[in-house]
Amino acid sequence: MKQRFFVMLAAMLLSIGAFAQSNESLEGDVNNDGVVDVADIVKIIDIMQNSEPQEVTYYFSVGITPVTSDNYTTVNNATTDIPTTTTYASQQRNYHYILAPDNKTVTVVNNANNNEIPITEQTDINISGHNVYKTNGPLSVGGVVRITLNDVR
Numbered sequence: 708m709k710q711r712f713f714v715m716l717a718a719m720l721l722s723i724g725a726f727a728q729s730n731e732s733l734e735g736d737v738n739n740d741g742v743v744d745v746a747d748i749v750k751i752i753d754i755m756q757n758s759e760p761q762e763v764t765y766y767f768s769v770g771i772t773p774v775t776s777d778n779y780t781t782v783n784n785a786t787t788d789i790p791t792t793t794t795y796a797s798q799q800r801n802y803h804y805i806l807a808p809d810n811k812t813v814t815v816v817n818n819a820n821n822n823e824i825p826i827t828e829q830t831d832i833n834i835s836g837h838n839v840y841k842t843n844g845p846l847s848v849g850g851v852v853r854i855t856l857n858d859v860r
Contacts (some may be wrong), residue, residue, distance in 0.1 A: 716777040763836050764810040765789055769854060774832060774839045779806055792855045794818065796860040804829075811856040813840055820849040823856040 717784045735743040767790065768774065770783025779785065782804075789808060797803065805826065807813050815824040825843040832839045846852065 716839050765836060767808070767856075768806045769793075769795050769797055769803060771803055773841075774804045774806045774829075774834075776832065779834050779837065779839075782806070789818050790854075790856065792853060795854060797848060797850045797852070798838055800845045802844070803842045803846050805854065806834070806837055807840070807856055809836055809838045810859050810860055813838075814857070815842065816853045816855070818853055824852060833841045840844050 732795060733741060733743060735747060737747040739752075740746065748839070764787055766780055766785045768783040768785040772782050775781050783806070785806065789805075789811070795803075805813055805815070813826065815826055816822065817824055824846070826840040827843055829839040829841055
């Protein structure tokens with residue numbers, strides 16, 4: 708009885724070992740040696756210490772053309788110079804779109820009466836490092852707005 712148990716246990720262990728070796732990608736096996744151990748942690752720390760940080764380029768734009776993940780670097784005179792405050796004169800009665808870095812809050816104020824203009828974040832547009840906002844109503848022709856970007860707290 709004991710012998711049969713050990714034979715079954717050995718067969719089970721061998722099949723598990725064969726399965727683990729046949730699996731091309733063992734979760735957590737960073738150094739691809741077939742074992743998840745301290746060497747994998749050391750490899751992760753080495754990667755973290757020696758990897759170069761990714762340089763992120765942020766864009767800002769305001770205008771009537773809808774911002775998409777395909778056009779955000781050029782739409783509405785997009786610029787990499789991120790303002791703290793800028794003024795914008797509407798040339799057409801229309802909804803307006805604002806592209807801003809996601810580490811900034813955006814406030815739009817009507818220069819004529821100093822009232823804040825409501826905007827809504829367009830959450831269906833996914834642009835890494837950015838948010839897109841749309842005015843809740845069309846801006847008047849010739850209307851001037853002040854757009855302020857502040858650091859997110």
